[in-house]
Amino acid sequence: MAEEAGVGRRGERSAEEGPAERGPGAAFHMFVLMEDLLDKLKLLNYEEEALRRHNMRPLSRHYFALPTNPGEQFFMFCALAAWLITKAGRPFEQPQECDDPNAVISNVLSELRSFGRPVDFPPSKLKAGCGEQVCYVLDCLAEEALKHTGFSWKRPAYPTEELEEEEITEDDAELTLNKLEEDVAEEESDNEEDYIDLNVLKAQTYRSDMNETAKQEEILQSTTDAAEWNLEVERVLPQLKVTVRTDNKDWRIHVDQMHQHKDGIDSSLKETRGYLDKLHNEISRTLEKINSREKYINNQLEHLVQEYRSAQALLSEAKEKYQEGSGGVTERSRVLSEITEVLEKVKQETEEKGSSMTDGAPLVKIKQALTKLKQETTQMDIQIGVMEHTLLQSKLKEKSNMTRDMHATMIPEATVGAY
Numbered sequence: 001m002a003e004e005a006g007v008g009r010r011g012e013r014s015a016e017e018g019p020a021e022r023g024p025g026a027a028f029h030m031f032v033l034m035e036d037l038l039d040k041l042k043l044l045n046y047e048e049e050a051l052r053r054h055n056m057r058p059l060s061r062h063y064f065a066l067p068t069n070p071g072e073q074f075f076m077f078c079a080l081a082a083w084l085i086t087k088a089g090r091p092f093e094q095p096q097e098c099d100d101p102n103a104v105i106s107n108v109l110s111e112l113r114s115f116g117r118p119v120d121f122p123p124s125k126l127k128a129g130c131g132e133q134v135c136y137v138l139d140c141l142a143e144e145a146l147k148h149t150g151f152s153w154k155r156p157a158y159p160t161e162e163l164e165e166e167e168i169t170e171d172d173a174e175l176t177l178n179k180l181e182e183d184v185a186e187e188e189s190d191n192e193e194d195y196i197d198l199n200v201l202k203a204q205t206y207r208s209d210m211n212e213t214a215k216q217e218e219i220l221q222s223t224t225d226a227a228e229w230n231l232e233v234e235r236v237l238p239q240l241k242v243t244v245r246t247d248n249k250d251w252r253i254h255v256d257q258m259h260q261h262k263d264g265i266d267s268s269l270k271e272t273r274g275y276l277d278k279l280h281n282e283i284s285r286t287l288e289k290i291n292s293r294e295k296y297i298n299n300q301l302e303h304l305v306q307e308y309r310s311a312q313a314l315l316s317e318a319k320e321k322y323q324e325g326s327g328g329v330t331e332r333s334r335v336l337s338e339i340t341e342v343l344e345k346v347k348q349e350t351e352e353k354g355s356s357m358t359d360g361a362p363l364v365k366i367k368q369a370l371t372k373l374k375q376e377t378t379q380m381d382i383q384i385g386v387m388e389h390t391l392l393q394s395k396l397k398e399k400s401n402m403t404r405d406m407h408a409t410m411i412p413e414a415t416v417g418a419y
Helices: 002-017 026-043 046-054 070-087 101-114 132-148 177-191 198-220 226-240 251-300 302-358 361-418
Strands: none
Touching: 026 046, 026 132, 046 070, 070 101, 070 132, 101 132, 251 302
């Protein structure tokens, strides 16, 4: 029953928080949902009514939290969702393996919305058959099924257990009187021989009895000093101390501590509640005074506030005009710089042209070049004349040679004809 109550509290808390809560432990939220879902399914007797019909194995603690076999997990999700909807009093057709997954998911989500549960995630999240959304859907349907069956969570009933006598544990570092006597007896028994005569044993027993009776008579008339006895008691007292080791894991000790802390908190609350109420009243009065003073100051300084607002408006307008004027100045400065650059170029070109027009060096160079050309022309004419003279001499020489050859050939022919 205690386990059912604990599961109920966890289920209610998870239902209130919803599946979309995020925080440092968001990655483990699905495992908590899965454990709550499994407890609720066990309360609904799902093993007999749902699993045996489909011949399936019982679910593990993290079946829908971790991906193992998507096809099997999706079919299990559809089968459990249909069974839970039917268990909640709504007619729902049991899905088959050949059905369209999108149609089955849309039908399940429409039934979930009809129960008033929010669905703030896409339906494709359920196709994997595992994850936080699958656990959330099944958990909500299980809660609706529990409501329809009339199940209600009750307070846990703790069984009454009888308090057992705690065993006294002895500390090895401390010696008790009984342990000391046992050690002495063991040492005496070790020193005795293995074989003891019966008569000797009887004599020893008789002497021990006589000694005990004599000791008893001596005790009746004690001659021990009281001061020495107290000193001996103080000396031996630490060795006779018996310690009991308490187990900090015992739940009874925790319950006692909880009650003690609760009583301390209640007593402290009674004392501090008066101080807190007085402090609350003082703070409230101070806040009222501050509010009244603030209203008075606002009323007195209202005209100054209006003047300040008008001054702020004028200042904003002046800033806008200044920004506009500064923007125009910047543009004009840029245009002026461009014009200045063009003017500098024109001045440089003009200076270059003026210097070239007033300078006589080019004219001198032209005259020198003309003089040089004339000299070269004269030299060329002389060379041409020499070449023509040489050519004429060569032609004349060639002509004289031809004439001489012709005369040479004609003379022998005439001589031969004469003969």
